[in-house]
Amino acid sequence: AYAAQHNMLDAQVVMGAVAAATRHIKMGTTCLIAPYRHPLSDARQLATIDVLSGGRLMVGVAAGWMAEEYTALGLDIAERNQRLEECIEIYKRSWLDEKVSFSGKYYQFSDLSMDPKPLHSPRPPIIFGATTPAGARRSIRCADGLYPLFLDPLAKPDRFVNLQNEVRKEAEFLGRDVGEFRMHCAVSARLCDKGLYPQNKRPICTGSVDEVLEDLNEFANNGYSLAVIAFDCPSGTLSEFTEQVQRFGVDIIPEAEKIQPQGEWKATT
Numbered sequence: 001a002y003a004a005q006h007n008m009l010d011a012q013v014v015m016g017a018v019a020a021a022t023r024h025i026k027m028g029t030t031c032l033i034a035p036y037r038h039p040l041s042d043a044r045q046l047a048t049i050d051v052l053s054g055g056r057l058m059v060g061v062a063a064g065w066m067a068e069e070y071t072a073l074g075l076d077i078a079e080r081n082q083r084l085e086e087c088i089e090i091y092k093r094s095w096l097d098e099k100v101s102f103s104g105k106y107y108q109f110s111d112l113s114m115d116p117k118p119l120h121s122p123r124p125p126i127i128f129g130a131t132t133p134a135g136a137r138r139s140i141r142c143a144d145g146l147y148p149l150f151l152d153p154l155a156k157p158d159r160f161v162n163l164q165n166e167v168r169k170e171a172e173f174l175g176r177d178v179g180e181f182r183m184h185c186a187v188s189a190r191l192c193d194k195g196l197y198p199q200n201k202r203p204i205c206t207g208s209v210d211e212v213l214e215d216l217n218e219f220a221n222n223g224y225s226l227a228v229i230a231f232d233c234p235s236g237t238l239s240e241f242t243e244q245v246q247r248f249g250v251d252i253i254p255e256a257e258k259i260q261p262q263g264e265w266k267a268t269t
Contacts (some may be wrong), residue, residue: 012045019053026268028058030186030228031129031147034087035063035080036073039107040114042087043094047118055119058268060147060184061088062129081138082106088126088142095123125268127184136166141174145182145266153188153203153232157218160185164223164263183223183265190232191247206232209251216256223263 011029018027027049034042050057063080064070070077086104093100094114101110118124128139129147139146146167148160164183171178189205191212197203205215205227219227229248233240261267 012042012049015049015057016052019049019056022053024056026056026058027053028127029060031060031062031127033064033069034061035075035083036069039087039090040094040109040112043091044114046091046124047095047114047116050118050120050124051116055121055124057118057120057124058127059091059124060127060129061143062147063135079106081134085138085142091126092123125182127182130163131160133163133166136163137170140167140170140176140178140181144180145184145268147184147186150185150187150204153206154201155204157204157215157222157224161222178264180266182225182268183261183263184226184228184268185219185224186228186230187219188232189229189244189248191244191251203232205229209255212252213255213259216252217259220259220261223261223265225261225265225267225269 011032015027015029018025032042046057046059061084063084064077067077070080075083083106086102086106089104090100090102090107093102095118098113100112100114102108103110125144126142127145127147128135128143129149130136130139131148136146146163148163150159152159167181168178171181187205188203189212190203190207191209192207194208194211196207202211205212216227231241231244231248233244
C-alpha cells in the first residue's frame, strides 16, 4: 500500500543520473502515466535519455488508475485510454519522423522537429502496462510489449495467460507478428530463509536462492523475458533494501541470466 506521503522520485530525472553513472544496464519507466504530461515534452526527455545512455532505454507506459491525480491535473479519467493512445503515437512520430505532425482529439500540432533522435534503432521499445483483456488488446495495437503487474504476492506465473491469449487473438486480427512483441512483468521479491512461510503461502519470488530461481524459471516458461523486481523489505530500512539488492546481484542475477524464455515472444536480453 502507498504511504500517506509516498516518496517517489521523478523517473526521467533519475534515469538521466543512471545513464551518466552506468555503461551497460537497461533502464525504463514502470510505468509512465503518459496522459499526465504533454507527450511532446515526454518524447523529448525520453529521447535525450536514450542518447545519453547510448540506446539503453525502454519505455513503460500505462493509463493510470487514480482518479484524484487526474482531477488534480484537470483531466477526465474516463478519457485516459484515448489520451494514452495519442501519447504513444506522438512518441513514435517524434522519434522517427523528420517533421512531426499530429491531429487528434486531445493533441494537435504540425511541422515540428525533434532532434537528435533516439539512438535505439529504430526507436526505444514501448511496453504497455495492463492487467485487463482490453489493455492486452490495446498493447498489441499500440506498443511493443505487455507488462502486467503481479500485485498479488501469491499469484502464480501463469496468472495472466488469458492476457497473452488476448494478445495472440488481436495480433492475428491485425496481421501482426507476435514474434516482435515482448512479455515483461513486475513482481515483488525477497531473499530469506527457506521454510519461513507455510506451504502454499510463500509469496512469489520470495524465499531461498533456489526457490526464487525456480519462480523466475516459471516466469520464463510462461513467456516472460524480463521481470522487474520490487524488493519486499518488511523493516522499511535502506539497509535491508541495500542488502537485498546486493544479494540478488550476487546470488540471483548471474543464474537468472542463464534462463531461456519460452514461447513465441520477442526476448529482451
